[in-house]
Amino acid sequence: MSTTVPTASFLPNGRVITSEDTGYDSARAVWNGMIDQRPAVIARCTDAEDVAAALAYARTQSLPVSVRGGGHNVSGTAVREGSLVVDLSPMRSVEVDAGRRRVRAAGGAILGDVDRASQAHGLATPFGVYSQTGVAGLTLGGGLGWLRRAYGASCDNLVAADLVTASGERVRASETENPELLWGLRGGGGGLGVVTSFEFRAYPVGPDVTLALVFHPWKDAADALRNYREWNESASDDVSSFAVVWHAPAIDDIPVEYHHQPVVTYAAVHSGDPAEARADLAPLRDFGTPIADLSDVTSYVEVQKLFDEDYPAHVMRYYWTSVYLTGLDDEAIDTLRELNEACPSHHSTLDIWQLGGAFARVGADETAFGDRSAPYLLGVEANWEDAADDEANIAWARKVRQAMERFSTGAEYLNFPGFYESGERTLRTTFGGNYDRLAALRKAYDPTGLFDSAAHIPA
Numbered sequence: 265m266s267t268t269v270p271t272a273s274f275l276p277n278g279r280v281i282t283s284e285d286t287g288y289d290s291a292r293a294v295w296n297g298m299i300d301q302r303p304a305v306i307a308r309c310t311d312a313e314d315v316a317a318a319l320a321y322a323r324t325q326s327l328p329v330s331v332r333g334g335g336h337n338v339s340g341t342a343v344r345e346g347s348l349v350v351d352l353s354p355m356r357s358v359e360v361d362a363g364r365r366r367v368r369a370a371g372g373a374i375l376g377d378v379d380r381a382s383q384a385h386g387l388a389t390p391f392g393v394y395s396q397t398g399v400a401g402l403t404l405g406g407g408l409g410w411l412r413r414a415y416g417a418s419c420d421n422l423v424a425a426d427l428v429t430a431s432g433e434r435v436r437a438s439e440t441e442n443p444e445l446l447w448g449l450r451g452g453g454g455g456l457g458v459v460t461s462f463e464f465r466a467y468p469v470g471p472d473v474t475l476a477l478v479f480h481p482w483k484d485a486a487d488a489l490r491n492y493r494e495w496n497e498s499a500s501d502d503v504s505s506f507a508v509v510w511h512a513p514a515i516d517d518i519p520v521e522y523h524h525q526p527v528v529t530y531a532a533v534h535s536g537d538p539a540e541a542r543a544d545l546a547p548l549r550d551f552g553t554p555i556a557d558l559s560d561v562t563s564y565v566e567v568q569k570l571f572d573e574d575y576p577a578h579v580m581r582y583y584w585t586s587v588y589l590t591g592l593d594d595e596a597i598d599t600l601r602e603l604n605e606a607c608p609s610h611h612s613t614l615d616i617w618q619l620g621g622a623f624a625r626v627g628a629d630e631t632a633f634g635d636r637s638a639p640y641l642l643g644v645e646a647n648w649e650d651a652a653d654d655e656a657n658i659a660w661a662r663k664v665r666q667a668m669e670r671f672s673t674g675a676e677y678l679n680f681p682g683f684y685e686s687g688e689r690t691l692r693t694t695f696g697g698n699y700d701r702l703a704a705l706r707k708a709y710d711p712t713g714l715f716d717s718a719a720h721i722p723a
């Protein structure tokens with residue numbers, strides 16, 4: 265492999281950044297402050313022409329390619345050591361066709377860009393719950409957020425995409441052009457080319473939605489989780505929610521004696537009629553004696569930013585993994601309580617994502633994403649501040665994963681992938697019957713493995 269530092273820009277319009285440039289350290293930083301990788305060269309692209317030129321340069325120099333959308337993947341796949349980074353961060357334009365209810369987002373757009381532009385027309389596409397996340401990585405890995413039970417995952421609403429493939433060819437994927445490629449982009453994890461533009465379906469949402477945000481004391485944790493399980497059995501598809509097992513944040517709305525103490529929180533968003541929302545969310549709001557109830561009717565754009573302050577970029581350290589749960593029986597609840605009590609950081613969370621609804625009505629082979637039959641996804645978020653605590657926090661998250669395996673399908677949500685250390689075994693379990701079809705697509709679109717990452721099925 266050559267790691268020759270380029271002496272002249274190989275991009276027609278964008279900017280080439282190497283370790284000799286002053287901007288190199290900020291250009292290689294991603295959201296997770298733990299990631300400290302040194303790419304060979306960063307190609308900051310402004311359009312598809314730049315992307316094609318960057319890939320051509322990588323091929324001539326035999327450099328592996330990383331692709332950076334929003335830079336949020338916890339494992340740092342966007343800026344791999346020694347790679348050429350196709351950095352799409354300048355490409356954040358969004359166009360809304362309100363009449364057709366279609367939204368087009370450039371390959372480096374973040375969720376907040378699309379939410380703001382779509383809501384100006386009363387529309388929204390299902391994305392994640394944190395406004396700084398990249399549309400690209402989120403969609404290619406699935407995309408779960410507050411509208412998942414009403415309208416499905418982000419990848420289910422992807423109707424077309426423009427790509428530059430490993431060979432430099434520009435292709436479009438849609439139901440009529442390269443439909444097999446579109447199938448693979450819907451949750452297949454990427455590695456099929458650099459997506460320069462995504463086109464999504466959008467739906468009338470808001471401007472206001474109903475938020476339930478209720479904190480329960482630790483003494484009621486088991487009952488609160490049982491209540492959540494019972495409510496979920498007949499919950500409306502207009503609601504998407506989590507039960508979060510964690511430690512209370514030190515905020516004014518929570519009595520000081522509970523700060524950093526273990527709690528269970530219900531967080532739910534109802535995107536339908538506000539009068540129905542009150543009734544649909546009542547079992548979450550009427551249960552027990554909460555420490556705090558911060559429920560509100562508020563704008564969809566604000567709800568999309570609800571957790572933004574909890575996840576500062578570059579400074580905190582993060583290791584996130586996941587398992588799909590086959591249920592939430594009393595033994596699983598007790599195990600989660602014990603694991604929360606053993607957690608070394610008050611920033612960490614065990615997020616029980618309610619699935620079902622429109623998300624679950626998509627067949628396992630309709631998109632590359634795979635099986636959707638699990639009623640819950642457990643997101644295991646280890647979040648901490650000091651490098652000295654890396655080992656303890658990563659060990660805790662891995663212990664959670666291991667302890668919860670017996671309540672799980674064995675599959676993992678690949679947008680919360682740890683460091684992809686469970687390798688091909690997990691990719692096979694997660695993609696299930698879609699694995700071989702995805703592997704064939706990888707071979708067809710990236711035969712030499714230019715996009716070489718642990719996140720992808722091997723080419």
Ligand SMILES: Cc1cc2nc3c(=O)[nH]c(=O)nc-3n(C[C@H](O)[C@H](O)[C@H](O)COP(=O)(O)OP(=O)(O)OC[C@H]3O[C@@H](n4cnc5c(N)ncnc54)[C@H](O)[C@@H]3O)c2cc1C
Pocket residue numbers: 295330331332333334335336337338340341342352371372391392393394397398399400401402403404405406407408409453454455457458459460575679680717719
């Ligand atoms: C704070 C936070 C909150 C999150 N919340 C949610 C959530 O609510 N729901 C959810 O589902 N997920 C969530 N995630 C996970 C998120 O979906 C993944 O981390 C995702 O990979 C982020 O996408 P990105 O474009 O920002 O990442 P990047 O790190 O930029 O990219 C990740 C990978 O995607 C591929 N890629 C990126 N851009 C392109 C492109 N244009 N063309 C081809 N391949 C590309 C590359 O392989 C790259 O390595 C969250 C993550 C964070 C950090």
